[in-house]
Amino acid sequence: MSLISASNLGKIYRTHSLVGASAGKTVLQDISLSVREGETVALLGRSGCGKSTLARLLAGLEQPTTGEVLFRDKPVSGLDRSDIKAFRRDVQLVFQDSPSAVNARFTIRDIIAEPLRHLTSLDQGQRQDRIRTLLNMVELPPDIADRLPGQVSGGQLQRVCIARALAVNPRLIILDEAVSNLDIHLQASALTLLARLQRENGIAYLFVTHDLRLVRGFASRCLVMDEGRIVEESMVADCAGMTHPASRLLHAAVLPPLPERTGKRLILSGQAL
Template identity: 55%
Template sequence: MTVLLAAEAVEKRYRGPGAFGGGPARTVLRGVSLSVREGESVALLGASGSGKSTLARLMLGLDRPDGGTVRCLGRPLDGLDAAGRRTFRRTVQAVFQDPLGAVNPRHPVGRIIAEPLRHLTGLDRQGREARVAELLRLVGLEPEDAGRLPGGLSGGQVQRVCIARALAPQPRLILLDEAVSNLDLVLQIQILDLLAGLRERLGTAFLFITHDVRLVRRFCGRVAVLHEGELVEDRPAGPTLAFDHPAARALLEAVLPAAPSAARPSR
């Protein structure tokens, strides 16, 4: 399978505290390598502060690594010309944690979803409107919702709008950075089932960044674990998921049971 996006031994450091950053640099990522192939659903799992979002920024080209390389379809992001960056943006899209913070509250839903269509496709106005209606249906909303403002929708509905926007230019990979963590468990499952259905229908690959093992088991075929800036596990995911590294095992042990045990001793 084609490798769509790959981080190769990436390093990231941030300047130390102080007005001029004169303190010692803080290393956030150390030699991390991670790839996503065509049609895969890969989880990047880790506790808060492990470096997940920093790696996401590097893989989206929003920040540059201090060492190593990020490649899209084999081409280093640092060396892309204008045409290459356009191809990259059509190939890789993202959905972030805060749906309301990711949209312009003054713009109607239709304009929000059409934004990448204006910049990344050659569709005319009529074609964009037809594509927006198609995308709204695809994510479980109605074409009439195109005229609504984000403030009139629920959080789960706005996240569906963000997913529709990410799907608009027909990307081959969508990066989900804690994209369901602000939703309740029922909505999380609904969104992930929606995305799983889209993966089957469209062949879209996903890089799912999360701290929640339960969601990894449900949605992903492979899981990589990041701990203190280092990749400590990379293995198939599934209902019987098990890890070797102590930090990864701790994430498994932190998952609460679905219901209290009936055998709990009385007090």
């Protein structure tokens, strides 16, 4: 049984004014996918292809125009109050822009406590114990809890957002370009942390990214999106053999670890400079 799945999802946006609705803009078409318990699936594609819209639909932050999202094989649109609460608890989303994803006036403690207040029955003392545990899980010092977002580094704030997502013991975390704004060393550190948490807690991830380099060694399966559709699927071990033009462009965008120098020419990603 799939943990979460999408069946023929479509999304059309329209704007409204005094003269009526605009022509619809189709962002997603006929999207079908699934994520199993404990699995990491990479959702790849260039900026603007619809990845983030799909992430919001799967997390229940927006409603599809066509098709449906299923949680443990039940349509999310038909869940009752108690099942909706379980869905909110089990499916968490980590955004790309961590400063915009938190309240700048909240302390780190308040940021992590928010889902604990709304989605658990923990009392005040239990919530504080949980916050200390979560900070330790994401390898942050306990004294960071009383700082404001502007008083911590970008890498630390992204870990705070991961801690907030982990707070209610979710079964799936959707990572929407969640490490894209970090430098290469922090990216490696964040992915190592997420892989460890998966081993320890059995969490599934939907890893939304445009960077094929980050997928290797982290995900087991990858889906490639282009112009609002899933155009190719592959196991990560076989992704070098993907043939769709959108997949090939993603491959071409990966730079080598170090440029090669031949004579007086610098060879970078197959081009002489």
